[in-house]
């Protein structure tokens with residue numbers, strides 16, 4: 001396909017060009033369709049830069065005043081939806097500057113003194129990602145609160161604890177909920193670490209080498225809420241590990257969400273019947289009237305794929321780039337935007353679903369007792385009360401399980417005679433540890449499932465969130 005050249009050279013950088021872009025060039029080059037989301041950050045960066053230039057005597061006060069007034073108008077037009085976007089102006093930085101020139105004329109051209117789009121975009125994007133990290137942290141807090149309210153309500157509700165999705169030992173629903181609170185608290189911790197590391201300001205790195213103008217990088221850094229200016233101008237314009245780290249944090253969190261979603265899908269099935277999703281978070285089937293489908297949980301489970309893909313995409317964009325800026329890096333934004341949108345949606349949906357979820361304690365208790373789930377309690381009792389070495393206790397318990405299986409009954413339903421026939425040291429006290437309630441109450445070790453421990457864990461998590 002041959003594309004006719006456009007007539008006009010670009011107004012902002014077209015000095016050395018005789019003709020304009022081919023239309024297809026304009027289309028591949030432009031990022032305005034997505035980077036318009038950086039408008040507030042871009043204007044904030046320009047204000048900080050302008051103020052600094054005036055303070056440093058690089059710009060006159062009059063020019064600075066005109067620029068700030070013009071930026072106010074640009075901001076108002078964007079807010080009102082009257083700002084016009086066009087691929088010919090490439091990106092948000094050129095849109096703001098070109099419109100500023102239309103509004104205030106010549107002084108607009110002085111704003112870009114001691115600045116490049118390279119440090120500008122790095123600054124804008126860091127501010128944006130910082131906001132996304134704050135949003136992620138808020139979403140995680142909301143979800144943890146929902147999990148905590150379920151944990152508190154069902155701190156002593158017994159359910160099967162699984163390994164290999166085989167019933168292993170009884171636990172409480174509260175303990176199970178708190179396992180996710182811990183995971184999501186670590187996700188929030190990762191967000192905080194990432195935010196701390198990324199909160200340094202690239203502005204003033206200029207194109208890549210710094211500038212000969214007497215700028216004050218401390219001032220712009222402070223004005224934009226950064227902790228300090230970045231130390232190396234090349235690193236400042238070339239690095240996107242802050243965005244990769246954000247995506248890694250989001251991807252790990254999405255993985256946690258996906259695991260919880262999978263459990264909710266299982267638990268809400270007729271076969272488990274552990275939870276009932278509210279009408280607000282269930283969908284019906286167009287053909288099978290009895291169905292209540294956990295669509296939100298399934299979608300949360302699936303959307304982890306997007307976020308993991310976003311992390312992959314940016315790692316691959318960055319992996320072979322030489323110092324410093326390359327246009328490849330314009331491809332950093334869409335994965336981050338997509339991940340941020342996905343995280344906001346899935347965290348809110350999960351929080352709502354968990355908060356509303358009805359818990360069927362009877363179904364969980366019935367399942368908790370099945371599958372010889374207190375066999376370990378029996379073995380532990382043989383060690384503690386009858387003085388058997390654990391290996392021998394394990395063997396004796398195995399024989400008792402086999403016996404119960406043969407009889408088609410539970411361990412607690414075996415008679416004392418059955419028991420002493422296998423191990424003479426057993427006494428009737430053994431029946432105290434065989435119920436699932438006894439089992440969970442006995443697991444009082446640090447981090448264990450005993451309701452007394454789970455209450456402590458809930459209190460600690462609440463204090464952490466407050």
Ligand code: ARG
Pocket residue numbers: 031035091117118121325327329330331
């Ligand atoms: N739209 C560009 C990006 O997002 C801005 C930086 C352009 N810099 C340049 N030297 N062409 O990466």
